[in-house]
Amino acid sequence: MIPASWAVILSALLFAIGLFGLLSRRNAIAILMCIELMLNAANINLVAFSRAVTPQELTGQVFAIFVMAIAAAEAAVGLAIVIALYRNRERIVVDEVDLLRW
Amino acid sequence: MSITWQQAAFLAFGAVTLAAALLVVFSRNLFHAALWLAAAFTGVACIYVTLHAEFVAMSQMIVYVGAVAVLMLFAVFLTEDVVGKRSRQLRSAWVYALPVSVALCAILLRWFGRYPWKPPAREHASDTAGVIGIAFLQKYLFAFELTSIILLAALIGAILLAREEKRE
Numbered sequence: 001m002i003p004a005s006w007a008v009i010l011s012a013l014l015f016a017i018g019l020f021g022l023l024s025r026r027n028a029i030a031i032l033m034c035i036e037l038m039l040n041a042a043n044i045n046l047v048a049f050s051r052a053v054t055p056q057e058l059t060g061q062v063f064a065i066f067v068m069a070i071a072a073a074e075a076a077v078g079l080a081i082v083i084a085l086y087r088n089r090e091r092i093v094v095d096e097v098d099l100l101r102w
Numbered sequence: 103m104s105i106t107w108q109q110a111a112f113l114a115f116g117a118v119t120l121a122a123a124l125l126v127v128f129s130r131n132l133f134h135a136a137l138w139l140a141a142a143f144t145g146v147a148c149i150y151v152t153l154h155a156e157f158v159a160m161s162q163m164i165v166y167v168g169a170v171a172v173l174m175l176f177a178v179f180l181t182e183d184v185v186g187k188r189s190r191q192l193r194s195a196w197v198y199a200l201p202v203s204v205a206l207c208a209i210l211l212r213w214f215g216r217y218p219w220k221p222p223a224r225e226h227a228s229d230t231a232g233v234i235g236i237a238f239l240q241k242y243l244f245a246f247e248l249t250s251i252i253l254l255a256a257l258i259g260a261i262l263l264a265r266e267e268k269r270e
Contacts (some may be wrong), residue, residue, distance in 0.1 A: 002112045002152060005219045009211060010116045010149070014123055021127035023199030024192045029177050030132060033139050036170060037123050037188035043120045043162075046156045055226040062237045066159050068165050069249045073256030075170045079177045080263035086181045087266075095193060 007048030015041035022084045028085070028092045032078045112152045119145030130191050131179045140171035201238040 014037060021034030043064045050060025071098050105113075122142035129135045143166040150159035227233045238246045 001108070001221070001254050002109055002125075003221075004180075004182060005217075006116075007149070007153060008214050010120070012210040013120055014146075014213070015125055015210075016203040016245060017120065017123045018117060019204040019206060020196075020199050024196035024201065025127070026191060027195050029174060029181065030126075030135060030191070032236060033126055033135060033174060036139065036166070036259055037126065037142060040143065040166070040254055043158075044146060044149060044153075047150055047158055048155040050155070052220075052222050055224050058227055058230060058233045060232055060235065061155050061158050061230065062242060064155070065161055065234065065238075066242075066245065066249060068158075068161055072165050072170060073253055075173055077256050077263070078168060079173055080260035081206050082177055083180060083264045091124055092181050 004048045004052040011041045011048070013045040014038075014044065026093045026095060028082045028097075030093050031081070031094065032075060032082070035078075036071060036075060039067060058068055094097055108152055112149060115145050115148040115152065119149065132191075133175070133182075136171060136174045136178050139174060140167050143167045143171060154226050155230060157234050 013036060018034045018037035022031055022038065025031050025034060046060040046064040046067065048060075050064070054060065059071050082092050085097060089097065093095060119142050122138045122145055126135050126139040126142060129138060143162060144196075147159045147162040147167070150162060
């Protein structure tokens, strides 16, 4: 029996690692990877609370599957944008893609 | 307090996941980062198994390790020549990002320390896939269908964005 607090602590650590990567990586693909890490951290929370709060209905696990589907869609569209960016401007370092920056 | 084998497994998989996540953030070679991302996803799937979420664990393996990590690898290969292995991988703003993430983590852990955790009141469902399937097709039917439309829209959008434009 794993206490829910352990899972939540693990999720907080994973989220913080993902947040640091999101804020500090230069490559757009690496930033997408860090977003996936953060979504996984949220999913760990959902599964842990599903066991603690609704162990018969498994609401949290249902929502974890929904998050997974949306994350897959996000990764596909995000990587397509990166590929289009690479094709048109030959750069995927986010600091250098500043056409719309004020 | 003695530790059961389940708890030991959770701690081991958690340590592996966190180590792999750190390597995703800090590895200089983006190809290695994508492989460590697959390792982190696998660790999270193992954590789902220790938390009695077998169906979610299988979906994690198929969707994340099978699809998302491979997609990342393809994107890394396609754009390999832009960011060389030797160039700087972190922005100079990482000195601000570090305290922000550490502070967020500290605040969260402090809240978790105060929260009165209770053990679950009821037995856990034994047939997770069945319960989840029935929930999808009864209570969450509308959201389920909406998700499939989102996936279709994302598929079409991704193809349109990444397609080579014909020269007229």
